[in-house]
Amino acid sequence: MSDTADIADMKSLLGTGFDATIGLEYTDVTPDRVRAQWTVKPTLHQPAGIQHGGVYCSVVESLASIGGTVWLGERGHVVGVNNNTDFLRATREGTLTAEANPIHRGRTSQLWEVRITDEQGRLVSKGQVRLANITDTSAIGN
Template structure:
């Protein structure tokens, strides 16, 4: 499925000094049709009540879907976020969450990705859908 096979070390290095690294997001695995990353549940990713911030979950989802999408397009094209929807299903107050992005639709002008985020007990905490526009690299 991948146009460019994922290299986890390179993906993590490219994200240095960005929001991705600031939130502690780390790419950890990939399969033939998915990309996985983790994010800590800590002060930097929590809201004032000590729970994982929904916006942090959305950042993890958009990061996974966008990076996966960009690994799917031919040279000279890039994917950019166009729409994201996240349903927050369960709260998390400590540990680490894991997001898994899987393609729903890969087209020439758009992609749609499903990103599910799980707690350490493998319980679904957030289900997200991301639409990406495929554009020419400028």
């Protein structure tokens, strides 16, 4: 999906499913960078009243997968095989921004880093996702 029309088609599918549930809005989608934001709200808190770590993991997975998919394009699909996310700063409210960038893109796998910052630009979470490039898409889920 390297041309503008294909990226526009991909963007029309974003923000659905679980991404919609957490309010994730994509602001930039290219083969080399994906950006999105969401607002921390009580429905996304863990019992102590701060952003649930699972939301960070999900955002990291979503952005890396979208970036990897756009880069791989018509050659196939990507699936996450490892997600390692660190939680660095507690957040109770505000808008958070995530940016994904590739670290490595190869024939069989990709590695993407995702950094999540608050409205003051402070790093609140950082993760990386290893993606498998699947060219035989009929094998996915079997």
